[in-house]
Amino acid sequence: MTMRLIRNLFKPNMQRNSAVLAKERLQIIVSHERSQRSQRADFLPALQKELIDVIAKYVHIDAEQVKVALRQRDEFSSVLELNITLPEQNKENTTVAEEEFV
């Protein structure tokens, strides 16, 4: 009884404001995961397939010779990168087209 009374009086506030810590950690991880989600652009595989179909009309290429990637440049814009390798007369020409998404 007495012990409990004393404990209640002098309870150390060690856990005080762990909620603030929780909020800070959540804000960081949630915003990170959200940006990854939006970056994961679901249209990329379809875009890659259609590009291959279009290019194949004019040049003979393999699926592996067309690479499509989307990367975050900064907080506000991402870069869509198309990398198409054309195998002409045993000589490789690389075309890199960059287009900005803001």
Place this chain on the structure above:
Amino acid sequence: MAKIIVVTSGKGGVGKTTTSAAFGTGLALRGHKTVIVDFDVGLRNLDLIMGCERRVVYDLVNVVNQEATVTQAMIKDKRVPNLYILPASQTRDKDALTKEGVERVLKELSQQFDYIICDSPAGIERGAQLAMYFADSAIVVTNPEVSSVRDSDRILGILASKSKRAEQGDTPIEEHLLVTRYSPERVERGEMLSLQDVQDILRVKLLGVIPESKSVLQASNAGVPVIMNDKSEAGIAYADVVARFLGEKRPHRFTQHKRKGLLQRLFKTRDEEEAAL
């Protein structure tokens, strides 16, 4: 046409089934014909929470596989008129449901009911995705705790991208936040995320707050939805949630800590100390 409402959360054990049972019962108590569908194939529990576990004959998988009709599988609640339960299968594996099958069952239910409550399994796998796929409205159940909040954010992302409404470019699923197991006392002590914190992170409109309450366990022990206990804070809070969902304006209750006097604080009982841990 019925309104389809999914009760979801990502994380397990936050109160999805408790909420589905209470919310569905609340809608029926207000005269809306309601069915609660358990999507947790392999781990059915809605029947226990609703107290009808001994009346299960057929289940959702039987209906999806056309081994039984919806009418045969549904269990009519004995306490509340207008309330039905469609239990999940206990024996099949979680891949027993198909999108086409679920769509057919929901379409059939739509013709007879005002509201269809889909009690989602935990996780973000097939079962959870099927439970939310056809939804018009979602109740995201969240505990004021880091892992639950993070998982709720994932679920919100899936609701916005992988539902039928999202895929077809319709108006998005209406999202509602329900914070459960809330302890205003611990929030005041700085030990628990506040309602404001959770809303700041998830940015979804708050439908309601269910305080941490002994009556939730007592209700599940007895197989009676907690909303039937109109003396308990959790029961009253769920009734408010239903009213708000139906468009009534009600202030949030049980969100502030009732301060105790100095003597009460010094002479804490053992129970209270344990509850505070």
